[in-house]
Amino acid sequence: MTDPVQIRPLAPGDLDAARDIYNQAVETSLASWDLVPLSPAQWRDWLAQHSSGGQVVLVATAGDELLGFAAYGPFRSKAGFSDTVEDSIYLRPTARGQGLGGRLLGQLTDQAASRGVHVMVAALAAENLASIRLHDRLGFQVSGRLPQVGQKFGRWLDLVLMTRRLDDRPPAAPLGAGAAAGPMP
Numbered sequence: 126m127t128d129p130v131q132i133r134p135l136a137p138g139d140l141d142a143a144r145d146i147y148n149q150a151v152e153t154s155l156a157s158w159d160l161v162p163l164s165p166a167q168w169r170d171w172l173a174q175h176s177s178g179g180q181v182v183l184v185a186t187a188g189d190e191l192l193g194f195a196a197y198g199p200f201r202s203k204a205g206f207s208d209t210v211e212d213s214i215y216l217r218p219t220a221r222g223q224g225l226g227g228r229l230l231g232q233l234t235d236q237a238a239s240r241g242v243h244v245m246v247a248a249l250a251a252e253n254l255a256s257i258r259l260h261d262r263l264g265f266q267v268s269g270r271l272p273q274v275g276q277k278f279g280r281w282l283d284l285v286l287m288t289r290r291l292d293d294r295p296p297a298a299p300l301g302a303g304a305a306a307g308p309m310p
């Protein structure tokens with residue numbers, strides 16, 4: 126039987142439905158620590174940031190319905206972090222609990238690995254057990270917990286950082302290595 130769920134790059138026609146899914150999570154959950162829904166312009170900025178390295182935002186669809194999306198963007202802005210990214214994954218409530226998160230995250234890590242990403246980070250509310258479990262299943266390990274670094278719905282929130290290394294390559298040679306590495310002539 127043909128799989129009714131298709132995973133493909135985000136298309137312009139998906140923008141509004143993807144924003145609805147994200148904003149529903151903003152308003153009802155700890156999945157995003159945005160406190161108010163994103164406007165269309167803010168959403169376009171979010172998408173631009175999550176495709177700035179040439180990667181695509183992935184969506185899952187069934188027929189005409191957008192079920193969810195997954196994306197990665199910069200982890201931190203300084204150049205030394207350029208081989209590390211942070212993921213985001215959001216499903217509409219009716220699409221959760223059926224393994225779709227794993228399919229999207231699997232394709233996202235494949236895309237990242239093929240584009241030379243060294244480490245993917247997930248930064249999650251400590252209470253988001255479904256997402257922690259999902260990332261654990263996809264090979265991420267808990268690498269730290271930052272107590273009370275956020276707040277939402279009138280509560281302080283702990284952030285759990287999970288990481289997965291996507292390759293074993295050595296780091297790039299230091300800038301100016303030729304001059305600095307050996308003894309002075």
Ligand SMILES: CC(C)(COP(=O)(O)OP(=O)(O)OC[C@H]1O[C@@H](n2cnc3c(N)ncnc32)[C@H](O)[C@@H]1OP(=O)(O)O)[C@@H](O)C(=O)NCCC(=O)NCCS
Nearest residue numbers: 156213214215216221222223224225226254255256258259
């Ligand atoms: C987090 C999310 C992407 C997971 O995707 P999913 O397809 O629903 O994931 P799964 O159905 O494979 O469930 C993940 C695991 O968490 C478990 N789980 C689900 N809800 C849970 C809960 N409340 N407590 C503990 N475990 C839970 C599931 O049993 C499953 O465990 P398993 O791997 O042992 O089978 C999805 O639920 C979602 O979009 N949530 C809202 C947005 C969000 O939190 N995004 C992550 C932050 S970026």
